[in-house]
Amino acid sequence: MPCELPNMLVSEIISKSTVFPSTKSTLPDLKLSTSDLPMLSCHYIQKGNLFVKPEIPFSDIIFLLREGLANILTHFPPLAGRLVTDNDGYVYITCNDAGAQFVHADAINVTVNDIISPIHVPDFVKTFFAFDGMVSYSGHFNPILAVQVTELNDGVFIGFSVNHAVVDGTTLWNFINSFAEVCRGVKLLTKPPRFTRDSVIISPAVLKVPAGGPKVTFDEYAPLSERIFSFSRESILKLKDMTNNRKRLNCNGEINAVEVMGKQSNDPINEKMTTLIGNWIRNAVVSKPQTVPEISSFQSLSALLWRAVTRARKFQDSKMTTFRMAVNCRHRLEPKLEPLYFGNAIQSIPTYATARDVLSHDLRWFAEQLNKNVLAHDDQMVRSFVSNWERDPRCFPLGNFDGAMLTMGSSPRFPMYDNDFGWGKPVAVRSGRANKFDGKISAFPGREGGGSVDLEVVLSPETMAALELDMEFMQYVSEYC
Template sequence: MPSSSYNSGSTNTTGSSSSSSVSIISKCTVFPDKPSVIKSLKLSVSDLPMLSCHYIQKGVLLSQPPLPTDTLIPLLKLSLSKTLSHFPPLAGRLTTDSHGHPHILCNDSGVEFRHATATQHHVDQILLPNCDVHPSFKTFFAFDTTVSYLGHTHPIAAVQVTELADGVFIGCTVNHAVVDGTSFWNFFNTFAEVTKGVSKATSPPDFSRENVFISPVVLPLPAGGPAVTFSGDEPLRERIVHFSRDAILKMKFKANNPLWNSDLNDSVIYANGNGKVNLKPKSEISSFQSLCATLWRAVTRARNFGDATKTTTFRMAVNCRHRLDPKVDPLYFGNLIQSIPTVASVGELLSHDLSWAANQLHQNVVAHDNATVRRGVKDWETLPKLFPLGNFDGAMITMGSSPRFPMYNNDFGWGRPLAVRSGKANKFDGKISAFPGRDGGGSVDLEVVLAPQTMACLELDQEFMQYVS
């Protein structure tokens, strides 16, 4: 391992990158400032299916730093080096043993660091409200369309720092077979903390590999590794749709109260079998499930299916750390997620009200307990396969990320992020990502990716747009 914490021999490439929007000023490798004490980590039943997914690309837009460039860039490299000592797997590489089991080899090979400029862009010009996501954000990340299996030869992570006219974007790209959203944002938050001057990580990751997801079963892979399971070539539109706390509470109330009287506050009127009216407490359909149901119905309307018997699927990723018995550490490092599909016919979904759709999602989430998680692991072991990411029948929606992730807890020393954005990775018609709203308080931003005609119809859907602010 080199004696310096990062490779100071940057490659100067002052010409444009693959996009004219960004110029790459330098590239280098950043190494952990301390050697790893972890030798290797075996990929789990939740990690392995992600080998066919793109690397995760998420980043934060920040205001203009109070530091000159020649101070800022070395500071970020140094703090990244210190952060990698808390997350040594990110500085490693994937390796597959003689039995066919992929591992993360924590060999301190380092991560890629890019310094770029896009000074033609101003913050207020790329954060215009009620518009599609500005295309410049797609240029603020490394390793576009890199499949996670390629972590055998590529760095497991990369950081690109892009200077704008009046701000800076810090984009992190991390192998999806190595991290899920929980682990990704723990790394990102720690990177920000260290840059700000925190000497000790406040949320150290747990690298244990002692749970039901660690399996002896081998995942068969094609020679040379898998490809992504969606085309990636279809035309798409992408918008950030904001929902205030009040709007989400309205959806939640409707979801929990199929029959209601505004004077009864938190109670619901139900008629019993004798024709009498009883008061029944509200159910526990969550705010997020209510929002998801609203979106599911609206996108299905916008897709304008002619066949009411066609099946539509809403797929949600759920964190299994707290669902297992015994529970897994909340900061377990790696993927510990499963996908819950909820299925209905188009006719069922649209002929019933919001409460019906929300309850379908709610019941599936509630049922996903310790036994269900373990059954999912056994099912995978019986038929090991890659995660089928995509919209295969034109009627699917896949919800990823979470408004619970601490995306705005990333103060690098000069203020909270102005916005959170993602790159090109894992985008297809029907891919939705949930972010917390910047104003907090239960507000939510949905990153909605749809076919252009579907997006145009969604924008005209008053039942949906009444909640959008």
């Protein structure tokens, strides 16, 4: 088992500068939506990629990234702007070319292996991001975007800190992918952002902001333990089949007659019985197709985590637990928002169950609760969420207020490894200290690809210790060397 480095500040800031768009913006002010405004009390999003150091001078890397940032900001002018509030209380992004922050840092005593090998995420990773602890409302007088490039002993870490009232995960990773494209010399972006502001989520309601601006709604200084749990494609498929009660189904969702018949082949009774069993199974597949809802891989994984953490928290049976999941509303609205709509277009869906229900039912039961809520979140439900917010405009209450909540963010579908800045794709994804509390979960695609998933799990130290001893959960976890 590799040893962890001491949890101490290891990155040193070499320089800070402001990078301006290479061409002036002509984009008008963009009004914040009912998905943007609640995020004003959240920290800036902090996500980044770890790379093996290329065989070029680090000074060339810094030059390439600074030039690339100036060029990509012309395509994403809100990220070089600032927040403004007009006399009526409406908050906008003004695309005034005020610039983004660019930070050059070094941590030459840290290796790539020091980051990806420890069981728990080392605290020094948090120093690879700018704007630590910054609340999104402060985008009124601070840059909306900061890029920190940290030189490691044998690697490079590029950390992005972006105002959460301006972007969600879909927008953030499209920006990072596009930034990498520009650095590789691509002239025409593969996926240019869309800045339309003509949907139901653009509301006439006004968010009343307290004097001094909103504050985060959770304890930023509570002791926490953070770990990346990796799940291989094979492990996730096994879990999905188990959740869907498909122990005898093949990968096409058909009953695996070969498996059943194989078990009969050593039975000396007769071949006729084997043939009859095979015919019965084949007829069953044709005449009785499955009608039960399909539980997805991610819902299966979420259910597994929900149950394991509930068990680790040692609740009374009657304790109500909550699993929150962020959903993308772009394709749920009618008419649909464009897939590359710039801004937040997410809503948080809560699913409730008592500790007794979570621990006494099988995984399929509460995976179905998640599944029902996701399927039900259609155009009507999105509009209902908007109407409810308009009746009571407020910032999003992020946190674990009763000790029994889990909040799932990010997505394994985000293209987090599609970032080649000119020297190869990343070897890991990591995040900063932002918006972390007991029960905050972030889902990343696994670095091995192919449907693998990494869960960044943040829990109280005692709950994490119990989770790591949970055999039902840990049997699906894959460890990387």
